[in-house]
Amino acid sequence: MDQHNPSEFSSKAYLGMELLRFTTAGSVDDGKSTLIGRLLYDSKSIFEDQLEAVKRASVQKGSEHINLALLTDGLRAEREQGITIDVAYRYFATPRRKFIIADTPGHIQYTRNMVTGASTANAAIILIDARNGVIEQTYRHAYIASLLQIPHIIVCVNKMDLVDWKEEVYESIKAEFKAFAAKLAIHDVRFVPISALLGDNVVEPSAHMPWYGGGTLRYILEAIHIGSDYNHIDPRFPVQYVIRPESQAYHDFRGYAGRVAGGVFRKGDKVMVLPSGFSTRIQGIYAMEEELEEAFPPQSVVITLEDDLDISRGDMIVREDHVPEISQDIDIMLCWMNPRPMEVNNKYVIMHTTRQLKCLVKEIKFKVDVNTLDHIEDGTSMKMNDIALVSLRTTKPLFFDPYRTNRITGSVILVDEATNETVGAGMIV
Amino acid sequence: MKSYILNHLRELESEAIYVMREVAAQFENPCLLFSGGKDSIVLVHLARKAFWPSLIPFPLVHIDTGHNFEETLVFRDELVKKINGRLVVGSVQESIDTGRAKEETGYNASRNVLQTVTLLDTIEKHKFDAAIGGGRRDEEKARAKERFFSHRDEFGQWDPKNQRPELWNIFNGRKRLGEHFRVFPISNWTEMDVWQYIYLENIELPSLYYTHTREVFQRDGVWLAAAPFMMLKPEERIQTLQVRCRTIGDITCTGLTLSSADNLEDIIQEIAATRVTERGGRADDKRSEAAMEDRKKEGYF
Numbered sequence: 001m002d003q004h005n006p007s008e009f010s011s012k013a014y015l016g017m018e019l020l021r022f023t024t025a026g027s028v029d030d031g032k033s034t035l036i037g038r039l040l041y042d043s044k045s046i047f048e049d050q051l052e053a054v055k056r057a058s059v060q061k062g063s064e065h066i067n068l069a070l071l072t073d074g075l076r077a078e079r080e081q082g083i084t085i086d087v088a089y090r091y092f093a094t095p096r097r098k099f100i101i102a103d104t105p106g107h108i109q110y111t112r113n114m115v116t117g118a119s120t121a122n123a124a125i126i127l128i129d130a131r132n133g134v135i136e137q138t139y140r141h142a143y144i145a146s147l148l149q150i151p152h153i154i155v156c157v158n159k160m161d162l163v164d165w166k167e168e169v170y171e172s173i174k175a176e177f178k179a180f181a182a183k184l185a186i187h188d189v190r191f192v193p194i195s196a197l198l199g200d201n202v203v204e205p206s207a208h209m210p211w212y213g214g215g216t217l218r219y220i221l222e223a224i225h226i227g228s229d230y231n232h233i234d235p236r237f238p239v240q241y242v243i244r245p246e247s248q249a250y251h252d253f254r255g256y257a258g259r260v261a262g263g264v265f266r267k268g269d270k271v272m273v274l275p276s277g278f279s280t281r282i283q284g285i286y287a288m289e290e291e292l293e294e295a296f297p298p299q300s301v302v303i304t305l306e307d308d309l310d311i312s313r314g315d316m317i318v319r320e321d322h323v324p325e326i327s328q329d330i331d332i333m334l335c336w337m338n339p340r341p342m343e344v345n346n347k348y349v350i351m352h353t354t355r356q357l358k359c360l361v362k363e364i365k366f367k368v369d370v371n372t373l374d375h376i377e378d379g380t381s382m383k384m385n386d387i388a389l390v391s392l393r394t395t396k397p398l399f400f401d402p403y404r405t406n407r408i409t410g411s412v413i414l415v416d417e418a419t420n421e422t423v424g425a426g427m428i429v
Numbered sequence: 430m431k432s433y434i435l436n437h438l439r440e441l442e443s444e445a446i447y448v449m450r451e452v453a454a455q456f457e458n459p460c461l462l463f464s465g466g467k468d469s470i471v472l473v474h475l476a477r478k479a480f481w482p483s484l485i486p487f488p489l490v491h492i493d494t495g496h497n498f499e500e501t502l503v504f505r506d507e508l509v510k511k512i513n514g515r516l517v518v519g520s521v522q523e524s525i526d527t528g529r530a531k532e533e534t535g536y537n538a539s540r541n542v543l544q545t546v547t548l549l550d551t552i553e554k555h556k557f558d559a560a561i562g563g564g565r566r567d568e569e570k571a572r573a574k575e576r577f578f579s580h581r582d583e584f585g586q587w588d589p590k591n592q593r594p595e596l597w598n599i600f601n602g603r604k605r606l607g608e609h610f611r612v613f614p615i616s617n618w619t620e621m622d623v624w625q626y627i628y629l630e631n632i633e634l635p636s637l638y639y640t641h642t643r644e645v646f647q648r649d650g651v652w653l654a655a656a657p658f659m660m661l662k663p664e665e666r667i668q669t670l671q672v673r674c675r676t677i678g679d680i681t682c683t684g685l686t687l688s689s690a691d692n693l694e695d696i697i698q699e700i701a702a703t704r705v706t707e708r709g710g711r712a713d714d715k716r717s718e719a720a721m722e723d724r725k726k727e728g729y730f
Contacts, residue, residue, distance in 0.1 A: 014436075014437075015436055015629070019437040019440045019441070088573040088574050089566045090567075098619075112594060115596070119597045120596075227432045240447070241453055243480060243482070245482045245483040249482070253482055259443060259447045259598070264433065286481070288477070288481045299443050300443040300479070302481070313454055337594050351599050408598070411596070411599065412599075420604055422593045422594050422596075
């Protein structure tokens with residue numbers, strides 16, 4: 001097997017490469033591990049020693065073929081039981097892009113893991129077995145992708161070889177998915193008929209499906225426009241750390257370190273600092289010694305301001321004409337992630353951007369049946385993998401945007417004070 | 430409209446710097462685990478960027494097996510001086526002398542596993558509550574499931590089946606007294622990303638990474654450096670060859686690559702064309718299929 005073509009990585013070609021993060025969702029046995037193995041294998045991202053190890057393990061387990069799925073089973077228990085327990089991250093690169101796959105398991109604790117993998121993804125691959133068509137789990141995957149506002153969805157209709165490469169099968173699955181997606185906040189959906197096992201339309205175009213006029217899965221992954229995935233409209237800079245060198249060379253330097261969470265900040269911009277509400281101007285933007293004219297998400301920079309203000313971690317620098325919402329009462333779509341149930345009136349630590357506060361769960365407005373999307377108005381508690389619209393009251397005001405306009409300033413996690421475990425993930429409505 | 434996109438190296442850099450600053454903000458007494466290898470050298474570079482113009486607000490911790498390449502120690506001391514930093518050394522020899530660790534014997538004796546004892550003792554002695562490491566998820570399959578903020582109990586152990594979910598870029602570093610975190614800012618980097626970044630930023634590396642002449646011998650298909658404490662089997666012969674290191678660890682388990690690459694561009698070409706993972710040359714990972722997972726559970730890097 002050839003490895004990367006070295007010329008692809010020659011001199012500074014890689015300086016133009018972008019990063020795309022995607023998550024994969026599929027039910028048990030619809031070929032997710034095989035697809036990932038195929039993407040890695042055909043992109044020449046699997047090394048000889050890894051392949052040797054998989055071959056050895058396949059023989060040991062009495063498998064006839066090289067089981068590419070074994071490449072993705074990381075922990076001893078997973079290999080022994082043949083299941084995936086946790087989100088695993090995989091990497092491959094083409095000359096155009098570097099890819100990070102958040103590979104989430106299809107069975108136990110499904111919702112929790114998919115939500116985790118989806119939280120940072122630019123794109124989601126949803127796998128459908130061509131023989132079974134759109135099934136209940138497909139709805140669940142699509143719903144979670146839309147709930148987490150993954151900007152791009154790619155539906156792979158897999159196992160086309162087992163339905164004789166028939167266009168009608170593909171078209172009817174496509175129509176069914178589209179009808180369902182219309183009910184969700186999904187804006188960019190693409191479809192591709194593939195055979196992960198044989199490699200058709202994964203990296204190489206299929207000779208079996210001349211009726212398909214679109215690109216291969218890898219082509220789609222390389223071509224998706226991700227430049228608009230971040231919010232570039234509403235400037236948000238959560239202060240992460242205050243830098244005060246107190247050295248001779250930088251005696252009066254007082255910089256605010258952080259990662260731009262929205263909009264574009266430019267030198268000289270008039271800005272407002274929350275919660276104080278004081279206004280000032282940006283004096284400088286730094287990436288170490290290098291002074292920048294502007295900064296945009298997800299850049300980590302240091303900002304200095306013209307006036308000496310009392311600013312600390314958890315404050316937020318914004319533009320006066322684009323102020324976020326400020327409130328102690330927020331509604332969130334909450335995904336519960338812990339075996340210990342959540343009860344109304346419980347108190348949790350809430351982490352939002354660089355702030356930590358406490359909050360009280362006031363009310364569960366409704367739960368969502370992730371398979372039917374029905375709203376269920378019951379009860380006062382949530383179990384693991386439940387998703388519900390919940391009202392919270394925080395000890396101090398949060399500065400936030402709705403999740404649909406900004407995934408960074410619109411997201412929170414809840415932490416159990418007794419165990420310190422992360423128990424819930426919330427998207428501000 | 431102008432397009433606001435970072436290239437992949439700048440995005441990874443921004444992510445790593447963000448993680449470093451979270452450590453400085455959320456923990457009282459963090460440290461950076463420095464092995465002398467390229468990944469930890471990149472970490473130091475990123476830490477300087479994260480806190481400039483302040484100095485790095487935590488010390489470097491080197492777990493010294495006593496079986497280092499001489500060049501590693503020279504490089505370490507020069508780097509510490511250059512960044513005006515603090516260095517804490519945990520000595521595996523000391524752990525052996527005081528009976529805390531027992532030296533392995535035989536041909537494949539290595540102090541790699543013993544490092545865990547010294548590492549945990551050093552963390553406890555200095556009351557470090559977070560240790561930043563250069564682990565990457567692409568290195569090994571047990572690492573693929575590692576979090577950026579990885580919780581360790583009061584015994585320093587990792588429980589892979591009970592990890593905290595990690596969402597968006599919100600990192601939960603809350604812990605009880607006596608527990609600590611391992612933090613991996615370059616989790617999402619691949620070997621190629623690290624080399625490209627070193628090239629992009631022109632980061633200085635120990636000479637071991639470039640081609641040099643060295644006395645070596647072959648064992649189980651891997652080239653190892655000859656050293657006084659390396660026991661040779663009867664059939665093993667020392668030869669003098671042009672080699673370079675792809676990773677740098679303890680001499681006993683660092684595989685060498687036959688190479689004439691004397692600059693970063695050639696090294697990047699070599700990595701691009703290579704057919705074996707970088708840990709494929711690490712004797713420590715070959716001990717069993719779950720070698721890394723087992724060591725990590727005990728508290729390894």
